[in-house]
Amino acid sequence: MAEFMDIAPRLLHPALQALLLGGMSMLLVLLRKQVPALATALVAVAWIWFASTPAFALALRDALVTPAPGAMPRADAIVVLGGDKLPVNDWSRATTRAGQGLALWRAGLAPVLLVSGSDQAQALAQGYEVSGVPARDLRIEDTSTNTHENARNSALLLRASGLSEILLVTSPIHMRRAAAAFRHEGLTVSAVPTADTHAMLERAPSWLPRRDALTLTARCLREYVAMWIYRERGWT
Template structure:
């Protein structure tokens, strides 16, 4: 299932879609259908252009992103999900997942700090320990491969610690699916999204293509597909 999801996620990237349309255009040329080939090629270029614009990328982001609360509620635990390139953990600039989780713990919003994700949980835990979080306040789920497993495995660890109310830290785009997955496991969630760092796109010309805008569009399309799959499978 994970392999199928990975393949489907690649197909949601506008560059891959444009490439496939380009291949279709070449096939139509070989089959001596120049008009259809021209239309296919034009659609491929137009879609790649549109998907690369800040206007479209930010509009897609706004349909997914969860706003950050000014004052999070107190909770039993803070749960930080992996899934991004980890910066140096710096509580003075709590804009990333790692930094926001540490800042919430240091500000006393919850006594426990749980990190989840096979790719980054160990690194996060080591960073938090080095930043002064006692080992007895840390919980580590280092086996989860996706958001569904993040929620399922974290729920087990939380229950063992007597925790039911959490502050969930993940990216704003990912928050809707993540929060729904944790609630499906019986966990009470207060979302605290980390910054997606798209301020540059807000200042860029809205209809001129940019690589970072294309990346954001691809992330949003992938997340839309994942939301649909999770609801279909009853995971969220």
């Protein structure tokens, strides 16, 4: 299943699925099976159209999103997961994971700021130090390569310091699985997703195809499959 997660973004993209259906339709034409060929071609066109509509993409997103708590609780630590775009200049932008974590720390909601992920932990830590977070308040977990490892390795670091209550920062779509993985490791989790970035989709005509809607659909489909895999592996 871990190997599947590596290729899932490609397999679960509706554009590739429609392309494969189109190829199947061409094969059926060569085999002189005209009716199945036409039906397959229609399914391919209908699927890529439907998957590209804001209405469908936003419905998939809404079923995944975990709302932020109304009153932000205090915690032992703020955990920021890598995988987002790093700020170029302004680390205080709360639309990013980095900015959200920094805002929580500056608000005094937790004394410790932990960054997790082999791809970005070091860069996040460096950015936070430049932004005024003292090294003594930072914890770096830079060995994890997926959400399960984020949770397991971060929990080990936190428990070593007697910390168990966290504010978890990641993207809205990723939060449901991430929070479940961290709770599975025995931590008390308050979800603090980053700000939604799909305002343009929400204002767009619901049933007219858009490229950004197709991208969101692909991300959501991958997340649904990942959630199923995590349940099967006992990681959530």
